[in-house]
Amino acid sequence: MSAPLLELDGLTVALGTGGVELLSGLSLVLERGERLGLVGESGSGKSLTALAIMGLLPEQMRVSGGLRFAGDDLPALPEERMRRLRGRRIAMIFQEPMTALNPVMSIGAQIAEGRRLHLGESRAEAEAVARRLLDRVGLPGPRFDLGLYPHQLSGGQRQRVMIAMAAACGPDLLIADEPTTALDVTVQAQILDLLDEIVEETGAALLLITHDLGVVSETADRIAVMYAGRIVETGATEEVFARMAHPYSQGLFAASPYGLDLRRAPGGPRPRLKAIPGMVPDPARRPAHCVFAERCGFVQPDCLRISPRLAPLDSGGARWPHLAACLHPRAGGLAP
Amino acid sequence: MRTAAPLLEVRDLVREYPLPRPSLFAPRPVLRAVQGVSLTLPAGSSLGIVGESGCGKSTLARCVMGLERPQEGQVLIDGEDIYALSRAGLRRARVKFQAVFQDPYGSLDPRHDVRRILLEPLASLQPETSRAERESRILEALEAVGLPSAAAGRYPHEFSGGQRQRIAIARALITRPALIVADEPVSALDVSIQAQALNLMMDLQERLGLSYLFISHDLGVVRAITDRVAVMQAGKIVEEGPTQEVFAHPRHAYTRRLIGSAPKPFSGRRRRARAAQEAPA
Numbered sequence: 001m002s003a004p005l006l007e008l009d010g011l012t013v014a015l016g017t018g019g020v021e022l023l024s025g026l027s028l029v030l031e032r033g034e035r036l037g038l039v040g041e042s043g044s045g046k047s048l049t050a051l052a053i054m055g056l057l058p059e060q061m062r063v064s065g066g067l068r069f070a071g072d073d074l075p076a077l078p079e080e081r082m083r084r085l086r087g088r089r090i091a092m093i094f095q096e097p098m099t100a101l102n103p104v105m106s107i108g109a110q111i112a113e114g115r116r117l118h119l120g121e122s123r124a125e126a127e128a129v130a131r132r133l134l135d136r137v138g139l140p141g142p143r144f145d146l147g148l149y150p151h152q153l154s155g156g157q158r159q160r161v162m163i164a165m166a167a168a169c170g171p172d173l174l175i176a177d178e179p180t181t182a183l184d185v186t187v188q189a190q191i192l193d194l195l196d197e198i199v200e201e202t203g204a205a206l207l208l209i210t211h212d213l214g215v216v217s218e219t220a221d222r223i224a225v226m227y228a229g230r231i232v233e234t235g236a237t238e239e240v241f242a243r244m245a246h247p248y249s250q251g252l253f254a255a256s257p258y259g260l261d262l263r264r265a266p267g268g269p270r271p272r273l274k275a276i277p278g279m280v281p282d283p284a285r286r287p288a289h290c291v292f293a294e295r296c297g298f299v300q301p302d303c304l305r306i307s308p309r310l311a312p313l314d315s316g317g318a319r320w321p322h323l324a325a326c327l328h329p330r331a332g333g334l335a336p
Numbered sequence: 337m338r339t340a341a342p343l344l345e346v347r348d349l350v351r352e353y354p355l356p357r358p359s360l361f362a363p364r365p366v367l368r369a370v371q372g373v374s375l376t377l378p379a380g381s382s383l384g385i386v387g388e389s390g391c392g393k394s395t396l397a398r399c400v401m402g403l404e405r406p407q408e409g410q411v412l413i414d415g416e417d418i419y420a421l422s423r424a425g426l427r428r429a430r431v432k433f434q435a436v437f438q439d440p441y442g443s444l445d446p447r448h449d450v451r452r453i454l455l456e457p458l459a460s461l462q463p464e465t466s467r468a469e470r471e472s473r474i475l476e477a478l479e480a481v482g483l484p485s486a487a488a489g490r491y492p493h494e495f496s497g498g499q500r501q502r503i504a505i506a507r508a509l510i511t512r513p514a515l516i517v518a519d520e521p522v523s524a525l526d527v528s529i530q531a532q533a534l535n536l537m538m539d540l541q542e543r544l545g546l547s548y549l550f551i552s553h554d555l556g557v558v559r560a561i562t563d564r565v566a567v568m569q570a571g572k573i574v575e576e577g578p579t580q581e582v583f584a585h586p587r588h589a590y591t592r593r594l595i596g597s598a599p600k601p602f603s604g605r606r607r608r609a610r611a612a613q614e615a616p617a
Contacts, residue, residue: 041526155389184388184553189597189608196607211527214599218606241602255531257556258601262580270538273560275531279496 002071005172005205006030006053009066013045013052016060020284022048023229025065027310032172035199035206037220037237039213041252043280044226046209050175053207054092055082070172088118091166093195095178097158101150107134107161108146114168133164137194156187160194167198174199177209192219213253217241222320225249228281228291231310235322243322245313245329247296251276290327302327341415343515343547344377344400344433349409351395369395370406371571379514382541382548384562384579386555386594392571393551397519400549401435402426413515431461434508438520440500444492450503451488454478457511477506480544481536498529502536509540519551534561555598559583567591 006029013023023045030036038046051057052067055074063075069090074082094100102110111133112126121129127146134144137160150158159179166174176195180188196219199206208219216223217237224234225246233246244250253259254274264271278295287293293303310323351370358365370392377383385393398404400411402418410417418429434457437443444453454474458465465473475485481502492500501521508516521537522530538561540546552558558565559579566576567590575588586592597608 041528185555185597185599186388186593186609188599192599193607193609212599213601214603217601218599218603218608221605238604252527253601255528256601257531257534257554257560260556260560262559269542270561272535272538273531275535276528277532279498279529 003068004029005032005070006207007066007068008049009068011049011052011063011065011067013048013057014062014064015283016062019062021229021286022061022283023052026231028224028231028234030173030205030207032205033199033203034222035196035208035220037216037223038207038209038226039211039216039223039252040226041211041280043228043283045229046226047177048229049226050092050177050207050209053173053175054086054090055079084118087114087171088169089171090173090175091169091171093159093162093166093174093176093179095181097155097162097182098150100162101158103150106147106149107144107153108148111146111161111165111168114165118169129168130164133168134161137161137164137167137198138190139164155183156191159183159187159191163191163194163198167202167204170202171204173205173207175207175209178211179208180215181210181212188215195219213256214258225252228286229283230291230325232292232326233322233324234310234320235313236318236320239314239318239322243313243330245322245324245331246292246326247298247330248276248292249324250330251295251297290325298328298330300328341412342376343379343414344375344549345410345412345415346373346375346396346400347410347412349373349396349399349406349411351392351399351404351406368571370399372409373568373571373573374409375566375573375576377515377547377549379547380541380545381564382550382562384558384565385549385551385568386553386558386565387568388553388594391568393568394519396568397435397517397549397551401433401517402430427461431511432513433515433517434511434513436501436504436508436516436518436521438523440497440504440524441492443504444500446492449489449491450478453492453503454488454507454510457507461511473510477509480509480540481506496529498525498532501525501533505533505536505540509544512544513546515547515549517549517551520553521550522557523552523554530557537561555583555595567594 008026008028011023011026012021014021040046052063067074108127108130111130115121115126115129130146139157139160180191183191210216220237223237223240224231227248233240233249244253255276260271260273262271276295289305289307290303293299306327308325308327310325313322313324313329349370350372353367353369355365355367373396387393399406405419413429413432416429418426421429451474454477455470458470474488478485478487483502522533525533550562562579565579565582566573569590575591586595
């Protein structure tokens with residue numbers, strides 16, 4: 001059996017050697033053609049996970065544990081070889097197409113750059129491909145000429161250019177970090193559809209990072225919920241949404257306005273959202289026991305002693321087992 | 337006695353921006369940001385304005401706040417046209433309506449402590465307020481948003497995003513206004529913190545009888561906090577009605593497209609843009 005495309009095996013990222021842990025023991029496997037949604041709030045470590053995979057962590061951060069791409073140990077790879085992977089086999093789509101695109105380089109040159117660099121194509125060859133890619137992402141010529149600059153495009157159009165850039169070299173893994181957060185809902189829907197189609201056509205794996213439960217539910221086959229630098233629940237999207245075994249997953253859903261039932265007694269008060277009390281703990285002050293215990297409505301005495309590991313909730317046998325890092329996983333479903 | 341006018345009434349508001357001439361002798365094109373909008377907000381209720389970027393919702397908010405003089409139409413607060421008032425008259429009227437903005441990082445001066453930030457509206461609108469009254473107002477406002485009185489001596493950088501938005505709300509409350517114009521007040525906050533801030537706004541509304549003009553691109557948030565909602569597209573209101581009604585039975589095609597495009601948990605994997613186009617009436 002060949003090595004998985006992407007394998008995280010207890011991936012840990014710390015500030016300096018033996019310093020504050022920002023990511024703690026992340027494990028997951030992603031194969032071509034799969035769509036995995038990484039969900040969490042700011043500070044949960046989801047963007048850091050993406051940067052670790054891309055080999056773009058700041059100098060002072062130390063990686064330990066397993067992080068392999070097609071069998072290669074990424075942290076051990078010399079920068080020279082990492083550079084050949086980035087943009088070629090692992091490509092990234094960032095949140096802000098405004099800042100992620102080069103303002104003084106035409107969109108055609110930016111899309112062609114990867115192919116000239118990685119595949120050694122001539123300018124003419126690469127630009128012919130860039131033209132086809134722009135057509136494919138919904139920016140047809142002659143209206144959307146290769147010579148246009150990012151400032152001449154709207155936010156949604158810029159995000160289409162980013163997708164064309166990311167897809168240019170036919171990567172095996174696409175990482176999209178909040179690709180639609182800055183966009184209006186109708187544009188967001190178009191961009192997510194486009195991303196979905198590109199993944200389907202190319203057979204690449206998609207790692208979709210988002211804070212939006214609705215976006216993952218509609219896009220990912222599988223989700224991983226992150227909190228305070230670890231995965232607290234993961235499984236097939238439908239199963240996780242049907243049960244939400246970890247109190248944080250439940251809390252995140254209940255706090256979002258989606259979860260709100262508007263019915264109220266005549267003249268009665270407006271129904272409140274179920275806010276999660278407190279705040280995400282500072283990485284330097286994460287407890288040794290369950291990281292969510294202080295905010296959890298179902299906390300038990302043992303939660304304040306033990307740090308739970310991800311454990312299976314079902315009998316197993318499923319392609320993606322449903323796992324939760326909770327000593328007292330919730331049984332009840334949330335689905336309306 | 338005057339008959340009870342609604343707290344806020346906007347009549348046929350038009351706000352245009354002249355654009356640069358495309359060539360030397362060409363006429364100046366005009367961007368019509370708000371094209372004849374009328375709204376009514378009764379005291380104690382909340383009205384949401386939803387729409388996508390560029391639809392004119394923030395321009396409308398700025399006109400209501402007295403920050404942007406409309407070319408046509410009126411903004412009446414308690415029956416008084418704020419653009420017909422003298423400077424002094426506007427200052428007196430401004431006590432009744434305050435604003436909360438989106439960015440809790442950009443809207444608080446980092447060099448001022450919380451006490452000074454909170455006092456700013458009082459200092460400019462009611463400079464005659466006595467020292468003792470100011471102190472009690474600060475405590476009242478901090479208490480209302482659930483911050484300890486010790487917060488008054490601290491600086492914005494010492495607070496989290498959610499707490500900063502509480503400070504911005506406290507600042508809006510300090511003049512004891514009847515209306516708060518909130519432009520994307522919770523958009524920069526994480527879901528769990530956003531829920532805390534929205535609940536706080538609902539609590540304050542019930543306790544103090546506040547009215548909100550709540551501007552947001554986030555349909556879920558607007559659905560949670562407003563009684564009525566107006567959907568704006570290209571400077572015009574295309575649909576307006578009770579929030580539950582509009583969300584359950586959107587009439588205008590654009591409203592249906594907005595609601596259909598919004599991602600929803602439990603919908604399973606789907607192609608969204610197409611689904612939104614085909615959303616049932």
